Amino acid sequence: NAGVTQTPKFQVLKTGQSMTLQCAQDMNHNSMYWYRQDPGMGLRLIYYSASEGTTDKGEVPNGYNVSRLNKREFSLRLESAAPSQTSVYFCASSVQDRGYEQYFGPGTRLTVT
């Protein structure tokens, strides 16, 4: 049982490049989330998927898109990376979308130059 896995672990992009961050969970959870974490700040929600087939914006969605590919997988896409998107990105999952703990992946450290 691997929990929540993320790829890649590290990535460096040039401004304007695109990339997709991958996330998968093997806990049969219904809800999945993407957060970003900047130095000295708490996690901020980018997008979430309450259940397979649905996605919703979080606190900081601009510049990102998501796809809930199936129950296990939830990807985050940066269409045109900007230096302001330099951050550590965490994927998480939970049984349901309210009132349940979230399990986090190990994170992807992204640098945009």
Add this chain to the structure above:
Amino acid sequence: GESVGLHLPTLSVQEGDNSIINCAYSNSASDYFIWYKQESGKGPQFIIDIRSNMDKRQGQRVTVLLNKTVKHLSLQIAATQPGDSAVYFCAENRNTGNQFYFGTGTSLTVIP
């Protein structure tokens, strides 16, 4: 909520002492709270949770206290160990919507 800034609040304790980490949450409609621990280079890890119909909840070496009157949450760690050194976050789940809001965190250092 907690103050936002580039510098985390820090707490240093001697090994074996008890630690208390505080969190002020912002929304009186929040009804579910979690404490997470984050070690350097890793994702947040669940420690303990509490719902708004409770004032106190105990786990293994940890206790969470909730004071809804002043919107304050605390995490008590008994007999703090070097392995407890990490950043601790509180998160609140507001009952209007599906999002968790995270505090900026407190960095705990345990001195052997």
